[in-house]
Amino acid sequence: MNILVFVKRVPDTESRIRIQREARGIVEEGLNFVISPYDEYAVEEALRLKEAQGGAVRVVSVGRDEAAAVLRKTLAMGADEAFLVKDDAPEAYDGLRTARIIARAVERKFAGADLLLFGKQSVGADNSQVPAMAAELLGLPQATVVTKLTVEGGAATALREIEGGTEKVSLSLPAVVSAQKGLNEPRYETLRGIMAAKKKPVPVITLEELGFGPGEPSPGLEVTGLDAPAARQAGKVLQGDPAETARELARLLRDEAKVI
Amino acid sequence: MIAAYLEIRDGKIKKSSLETLAEARRRAAELGVGTAAVMAGASVAGLAAAAFAAGAAKVYAIEDPALADYSAQAYAAALAGFAAEAKPAALFFSATAMGKDMAPRVAARLGVSLAADCTKVAVKDGALEFTRPIYAGKAILSVKLKTSPQLATLRPNVFPAGEPVEGGGEVVKMAAAVPEGAVKGRVVEVLKEETTELDVTEADVVISGGRGLKGPEAFALLRDMAAVFPRAAVGASRSAVDSGWIGHQHQVGQTGKTVSPQLYLAVGISGAIQHLAGMSSSKVIAAVNKDPEAPIFKVADYGIVGDLFEVVPKLTEELKKALKE
Numbered sequence: 167m168n169i170l171v172f173v174k175r176v177p178d179t180e181s182r183i184r185i186q187r188e189a190r191g192i193v194e195e196g197l198n199f200v201i202s203p204y205d206e207y208a209v210e211e212a213l214r215l216k217e218a219q220g221g222a223v224r225v226v227s228v229g230r231d232e233a234a235a236v237l238r239k240t241l242a243m244g245a246d247e248a249f250l251v252k253d254d255a256p257e258a259y260d261g262l263r264t265a266r267i268i269a270r271a272v273e274r275k276f277a278g279a280d281l282l283l284f285g286k287q288s289v290g291a292d293n294s295q296v297p298a299m300a301a302e303l304l305g306l307p308q309a310t311v312v313t314k315l316t317v318e319g320g321a322a323t324a325l326r327e328i329e330g331g332t333e334k335v336s337l338s339l340p341a342v343v344s345a346q347k348g349l350n351e352p353r354y355e356t357l358r359g360i361m362a363a364k365k366k367p368v369p370v371i372t373l374e375e376l377g378f379g380p381g382e383p384s385p386g387l388e389v390t391g392l393d394a395p396a397a398r399q400a401g402k403v404l405q406g407d408p409a410e411t412a413r414e415l416a417r418l419l420r421d422e423a424k425v426i
Numbered sequence: 427m428i429a430a431y432l433e434i435r436d437g438k439i440k441k442s443s444l445e446t447l448a449e450a451r452r453r454a455a456e457l458g459v460g461t462a463a464v465m466a467g468a469s470v471a472g473l474a475a476a477a478f479a480a481g482a483a484k485v486y487a488i489e490d491p492a493l494a495d496y497s498a499q500a501y502a503a504a505l506a507g508f509a510a511e512a513k514p515a516a517l518f519f520s521a522t523a524m525g526k527d528m529a530p531r532v533a534a535r536l537g538v539s540l541a542a543d544c545t546k547v548a549v550k551d552g553a554l555e556f557t558r559p560i561y562a563g564k565a566i567l568s569v570k571l572k573t574s575p576q577l578a579t580l581r582p583n584v585f586p587a588g589e590p591v592e593g594g595g596e597v598v599k600m601a602a603a604v605p606e607g608a609v610k611g612r613v614v615e616v617l618k619e620e621t622t623e624l625d626v627t628e629a630d631v632v633i634s635g636g637r638g639l640k641g642p643e644a645f646a647l648l649r650d651m652a653a654v655f656p657r658a659a660v661g662a663s664r665s666a667v668d669s670g671w672i673g674h675q676h677q678v679g680q681t682g683k684t685v686s687p688q689l690y691l692a693v694g695i696s697g698a699i700q701h702l703a704g705m706s707s708s709k710v711i712a713a714v715n716k717d718p719e720a721p722i723f724k725v726a727d728y729g730i731v732g733d734l735f736e737v738v739p740k741l742t743e744e745l746k747k748a749l750k751e
């Protein structure tokens with residue numbers, strides 16, 4: 167089976183985010199960057215499918231040169247090849263722009279893939295839209311937010327989380343699947359894998375090669391503000407006898423906060 | 427016109443869709459345009475009265491046997507067909523499992539960008555502006571869409587539902603433009619959870635437990651408290667889920683669910699940034715933790731410093747009393 171996995175370099179979830187209000191962006195200096203955690207589930211699932219059924223796992227990231235580091239991590243985990251689609255544009259928070267680049271890359275460079283795996287969202291932009299958009303642009307079926315995946319004979323069955331239950335989605339391949347926590351436990355890189363990954367080339371694909379002109383594809387949205395969240399007022403903290411504090415909290419929730 | 431897509435589950439319009447419609451109506455009034463509701467399925471026109479009562483001036487009912495089972499491909503084709511024909515200025519979805527699955531496909535089909543999981547919609551200089559948390563709530567992003575129609579998904583429980591409206595309106599029946607043979611994926615089965623418990627994303631009150639609960643048994647204390655409220659659900663931190671004390675569908679946070687209840691009560695939860703990512707848009711946050719330095723107290727409106735095993739049963743009794751009075 168021929169599997170493509172799409173990964174993104176994002177700030178570590180523990181990072182303190184500093185905002186440049188005027189530039190409507192974040193300060194990247196001093197930030198620790200990682201592979202988006204959901205993408206790790208996607209890589210792991212691809213590796214397991216390959217181990218069970220044979221084939222190849224190729225990993226693609228759209229981003230700046232720095233994204234090569236997360237691609238190397240996936241090579242160290244066991245991916246066969248990794249490619250960087252070089253996009254120097256700053257984060258536009260526009261899922262459609264990314265999906266257009268991905269769809270074009272699939273058509274021009276990676277035709278013939280049986281399965282396209284993504285994380286359910288990139289942590290950071292938290293858009294949850296690139297997998298479904300890429301699926302639509304490529305005319306493929308999709309299952310998003312998937313916690314279980316079975317692939318057999320040109321078809322896949324996926325379980326996805328919905329409110330109060332689970333949906334079983336049946337797909338014919340090729341298809342797009344986005345990974346949710348629970349799908350698997352991602353493996354760690356081995357020392358041998360890390361050493362081998364260092365030696366592997368990470369070919370770069372330019373946007374021109376994909377047929378995009380200068381400034382294309384342009385974002386379909388304009389960032390009008392980027393702010394720190396309104397600080398929540400320091401709350402009332404009650405200490406002392408459990409019975410009294412419980413009574414006081416119930417009273418505050420009813421009379422002051424008016425939520426009960 | 428601003429249109430709201432109404433999601434139907436078990437023959438009823440979802441509460442979050444009614445919130446979406448109410449927000450569409452408020453922003454449409456501000457822009458001086460109309461409000462419409464869109465529904466899709468094998469047979470949906472019967473729910474038009476409910477949509478009118480929720481504030482729609484016009485109801486579009488897309489009916490097609492191809493829409494009997496949910497398929498992102500078929501539904502996206504149907505909704506894109508609606509947008510091409512009815513030409514709404516904006517189309518809002520609820521950011522539910524279904525909304526997040528289909529809205530991006532509709533957007534890609536129409537070639538427009540999408541503002542996802544919005545917690546605020548405003549009118550600025552005659553155009554819609556969409557606001558939402560990013561970086562796990564550490565930054566707030568506002569965007570204007572350069573494309574038309576303006577597509578957005580709205581986070582459930584954040585936007586107030588409207589007052590019921592008298593009277594009806596026009597029902598426009600539409601066929602779905604689902605190309606033959608183009609649908610290669612669909613939902614074949616919906617597996618319901620056995621419990622009758624509400625989902626954390628839909629509850630007005632979420633009572634969550636963390637590692638401080640020390641085991642699965644103590645979740646019974648939280649369920650007892652949840653039972654005091656009409657629409658409450660039990661949530662959990664990742665630590666509690668990873669320890670196997672409660673199912674992952676209860677997990678709140680970055681790798682769990684995003685909730686915005688009226689009241690969020692964190693019990694024995696430290697308040698790690700990834701947990702806050704899932705609950706910081708709650709209206710009121712309360713916490714019970716024995717550590718006065720726990721980070722959760724930095725975001726909580728109310729807190730009790732104490733042993734949860736002592737505090738929670740007493741709090742349940744007091745809440746019962748407070749609700750009765």
Ligand SMILES: Cc1cc2nc3c(=O)[nH]c(=O)nc-3n(C[C@H](O)[C@H](O)[C@H](O)COP(=O)(O)OP(=O)(O)OC[C@H]3O[C@@H](n4cnc5c(N)ncnc54)[C@H](O)[C@@H]3O)c2cc1C
Pocket residue numbers: 179203635636637638639662663664665666677678679680681682683693694695696697698699700701704714715716717720732733734735
């Ligand atoms: C990529 C990534 C994604 C993540 N996603 C999530 C997510 O979605 N959701 C999530 O919750 N976490 C997530 N985490 C994990 C997160 O970082 C924390 O580890 C987790 O939230 C801690 O859970 P906790 O607060 O229950 O446990 P702890 O941090 O161990 O806190 C337990 C708390 O209970 C208190 N306590 C103990 N005993 C008692 C008692 N008897 N009475 C009262 N209080 C008591 C303690 O004082 C402490 O504050 C993620 C982490 C990563 C790296």
